[in-house]
Amino acid sequence: MRDQKKLEExxxxxxxxxxxxxxxxxxxxxxxEILDSEQNLDAALDRLQKNxxxxxxxxxxxxxxxxxxxxxxxxxxxxxxxxxxTYGSSLINQSALIxxxxxxxxxxxxxxxEPETIVVRDNGVQDNIGxxxxxxxxxxxxxxxxxxxxxxxxxxxxxAEEKENRMIENLLSIVSAxxxxxxxxxxxxxxxxxxxxLWASLSILFLAIGNSESISSAISISSLPWQxxxxxxVFILLGFLFFxxxxxxxxxxxxxxxxxxxxxxxxxxxxxxPIYFITILISDPxxxxxxxxxxxxxxxxxxFVLRNSISELSALEILVGVTINIIYVLIAGVLAEKLFxxxxxxxxxxxxxxxxxxxxKSN
Amino acid sequence: xxxxxxxSNFSKSFGKQKAVSDLSFEVGKGEIFAFLGTNGSxxxxxxxxxxxxxxxxxxxxxIYGQKxxxxxxxxxxxxxEERGIYTRVGVMELFMYFGSLRGIPQxxxxxxxLNYLERVGLIEHKDKQISQLSSGMQQKVQLGLALQHSxxxxxxxxxxxxxxxxxxxxxxxxxxELRQQGTTILYSTHVIDEAQKLTDRLVIxxxxxxxxxxxxxxxxxxxxxxxxxxxxxxELPKNxxxxxxxxxxxxxxxxxxxxVKPTTILKYLIDNNLEIINYSLDYPSLNEVFISLTNSNE
Numbered sequence: 063m064r065d066q067k068k069l070e071e072x073x074x075x076x077x078x079x080x081x082x083x084x085x086x087x088x089x090x091x092x093x094x095e096i097l098d099s100e101q102n103l104d105a106a107l108d109r110l111q112k113n114x115x116x117x118x119x120x121x122x123x124x125x126x127x128x129x130x131x132x133x134x135x136x137x138x139x140x141x142x143x144x145x146x147x148t149y150g151s152s153l154i155n156q157s158a159l160i161x162x163x164x165x166x167x168x169x170x171x172x173x174x175x176e177p178e179t180i181v182v183r184d185n186g187v188q189d190n191i192g193x194x195x196x197x198x199x200x201x202x203x204x205x206x207x208x209x210x211x212x213x214x215x216x217x218x219x220x221x222a223e224e225k226e227n228r229m230i231e232n233l234l235s236i237v238s239a240x241x242x243x244x245x246x247x248x249x250x251x252x253x254x255x256x257x258x259x260l261w262a263s264l265s266i267l268f269l270a271i272g273n274s275e276s277i278s279s280a281i282s283i284s285s286l287p288w289q290x291x292x293x294x295x296v297f298i299l300l301g302f303l304f305f306x307x308x309x310x311x312x313x314x315x316x317x318x319x320x321x322x323x324x325x326x327x328x329x330x331x332x333x334x335x336p337i338y339f340i341t342i343l344i345s346d347p348x349x350x351x352x353x354x355x356x357x358x359x360x361x362x363x364x365x366f367v368l369r370n371s372i373s374e375l376s377a378l379e380i381l382v383g384v385t386i387n388i389i390y391v392l393i394a395g396v397l398a399e400k401l402f403x404x405x406x407x408x409x410x411x412x413x414x415x416x417x418x419x420x421x422x423k424s425n
Numbered sequence: 426x427x428x429x430x431x432x433s434n435f436s437k438s439f440g441k442q443k444a445v446s447d448l449s450f451e452v453g454k455g456e457i458f459a460f461l462g463t464n465g466s467x468x469x470x471x472x473x474x475x476x477x478x479x480x481x482x483x484x485x486x487x488i489y490g491q492k493x494x495x496x497x498x499x500x501x502x503x504x505x506e507e508r509g510i511y512t513r514v515g516v517m518e519l520f521m522y523f524g525s526l527r528g529i530p531q532x533x534x535x536x537x538x539l540n541y542l543e544r545v546g547l548i549e550h551k552d553k554q555i556s557q558l559s560s561g562m563q564q565k566v567q568l569g570l571a572l573q574h575s576x577x578x579x580x581x582x583x584x585x586x587x588x589x590x591x592x593x594x595x596x597x598x599x600x601x602e603l604r605q606q607g608t609t610i611l612y613s614t615h616v617i618d619e620a621q622k623l624t625d626r627l628v629i630x631x632x633x634x635x636x637x638x639x640x641x642x643x644x645x646x647x648x649x650x651x652x653x654x655x656x657x658x659x660e661l662p663k664n665x666x667x668x669x670x671x672x673x674x675x676x677x678x679x680x681x682x683x684x685v686k687p688t689t690i691l692k693y694l695i696d697n698n699l700e701i702i703n704y705s706l707d708y709p710s711l712n713e714v715f716i717s718l719t720n721s722n723e
Contacts, residue, residue: 228509232570234478235503236526238495407478409507417440 078115080106081153084123089157097153110134119150199371202294205258206367209298211330213254214305220246221313221402222322230406239403243310243395250306293380294367300387301363305333307394308360314402317412332360336368347373356383359390397422427454429578429609430475435484437470437633444470445633448484452611452626457604459620459627460613461711463719467633468613469506472582476503488578499527502571506582506613510563512556516547519555523570534573541569545595561592568596572603579603581612585619597623621711629718636718645708648717652709653679653687658700667693671713675702678710 081088081099093099098115100106106118118134125131133146162168224230233242308329316322336343336355343352347369356365366383369375375383404413404421413421430452437445445467452458462468474481477493488497511519517538524534542548545565550558555566564587571579579600585593597619600610614620620627620641627644629637637644653668656676663670667690668679681690687706694701709717 227512228505228507229511230509231473231478231505231507232503232509232523232567233526235476235501235505236495236498236523241495407473407507420440 218309222319307398311398311401314405456625459624502576662697
């Protein structure tokens with residue numbers, strides 16, 4: 063049994079425990095050569111000072127009113143003393159369990175139950191909302207943030223630094239702006255997704271060599287909604303391409319990497335807006351807020367990843383989501399190329415709003 | 426003339442500001458052609474439009490008979506005015522990177538780079554980081570990048586900018602060697618002394634408009650009668666009724682006022698005790714032409 067196991071583990075680390083049980087709640091059968099008792103606290107503390115005992119557990123007579131007991135020890139190591147508190151609680155639990163004779167009842171009292179919460183939707187669909195339901199959304203969002211925002215920053219740095227160190231014009235005489243942007247995107251995608259693959263491999267390796275039994279007992283891997291993963295990956299890729307395009311345009315317009323970073327913060331804030339409404343979005347993934355955010359260019363991909371992970375999107379919604387995100391990527395790509403061409407060789411000054419609007423309107 | 430570059434009626438504006446108006450010139454095969462103008466006169470804009478970095482508003486800009494495309498870039502070397510270079514990479518690494526962008530085989534890139542570094546005296550720096558090189562050395566590396574694929578046409582925007590006299594001469598010698606090998610060079614500058622020594626033909630622009638175009642001699646000849654070039658000891662007397670003068674140490678170019686004969690001026694100088702060491706009559710120097718043309722509208 064779990065409490066018994068804890069007691070045995072602690073007993074291995076300490077030589078003597080003394081109990082002062084004014085409330086008479088500890089069962090006498092639990093005392094042994096390691097666990098003894100004292101009638102009063104002073105005597106017990108005296109023994110503690112003389113190192114005749116390692117811990118004094120003091121259960122006062124009003125323990126039921128105060129819900130509190132004291133542990134005295136001469137060991138000031140934080141993590142060990144934290145363990146002593148579980149020792150006292152385990153002792154109380156064991157004392158209570160000894161009085162129960164029914165083995166089935168003891169089993170019920172000592173087992174860890176894992177409730178499974180199922181939400182029955184209006185349409186009769188049953189959604190499992192156990193802890194494991196958060197694994198796929200959690201990982202998806204983590205990958206989204208890592209790939210989209212971190213790599214977006216890499217893209218920004220790459221464009222802005224080349225502009226800052228005046229390499230751009232040299233490069234543009236050899237390759238077209240479109241080829242240069244596309245090449246950067248391709249290289250960056252390769253780097254980011256290799257990085258992600260490496261992290262995923264390490265995680266799998268870690269799970270394989272770690273305590274996989276305890277993980278599999280806590281999480282039912284097979285019950286995870288794996289079918290959502292491919293769709294999430296599609297939205298992550300689209301979000302990555304969209305954000306990289308935005309950062310290309312911003313990098314082209316800024317006068318330096320630092321300046322471009324300041325400019326990019328506007329778009330980063332726009333993109334992470336859903337985080338501020340995360341509780342609303344999780345509690346109602348198909349509500350008005352979620353719907354609006356799903357079609358706003360800067361939050362669309364992230365919202366579809368989130369909604370696809372925590373609720374069941376219809377095939378039509380997924381199709382519309384993918385289509386609209388492809389359109390956003392194409393528009394962002396075209397605008398980014400125009401801004402890049404406008405600003406890439408505009409040194410020491412940013413293009414004026416009028417110039418930006420003019421170039422965005424031009425064919 | 427077998428033209429490599431043909432620019433006709435080219436205009437470009439930025440917003441309401443007219444950068445270049447109705448500019449036309451041609452660059453012949455194997456010649457060194459200077460594109461002269463003051464700062465902000467439209468030289469860089471013209472070159473950028475020629476290379477399709479900017480789009481021209483009007484006119485035609487052809488290289489080898491076609492609008493610039495990236496297929497042509499295999500045969501063109503370009504040195505931009507805005508000098509830029511990756512500073513955290515090695516010299517050879519940079520050559521290899523640009524070589525791969527141009528699709529040159531690695532061995533060829535390496536051999537060409539080593540030959541070039543040897544020629545410009547940078548061979549012992551080949552393994553250094555760019556950031557460890559002086560600005561002059563970095564400029565040599567940049568020129569090397571423009572030359573690494575042995576282009577038939579070189580477009581150089583202010584190639585002498587920021588160079589000390591020794592490196593300036595090195596670049597001049599290098600350009601002459603390239604001309605002998607058949608390379609066509611179009612370069613922009615406002616350093617006129619080098620242009621007179623180096624250039625076969627030229628165009629002078631001011632505020633985006635062409636002011637003079639032709640061979641160096643033609644342009645000089647077109648800008649007035651023969652000027653007096655003299656070297657002397659003493660102080661050059663001034664007489665605006667007879668001549669204007671441009672003086673450099675103990676040499677001067679005197680531009681006679683219309684109707685005044687050189688002999689009259691010579692007499693005036695001798696009467697004012699100027700010891701003349703050398704004297705010749707020649708067309709106005711390119712420097713004088715440049716100053717008179719670019720000052721005339723101000």
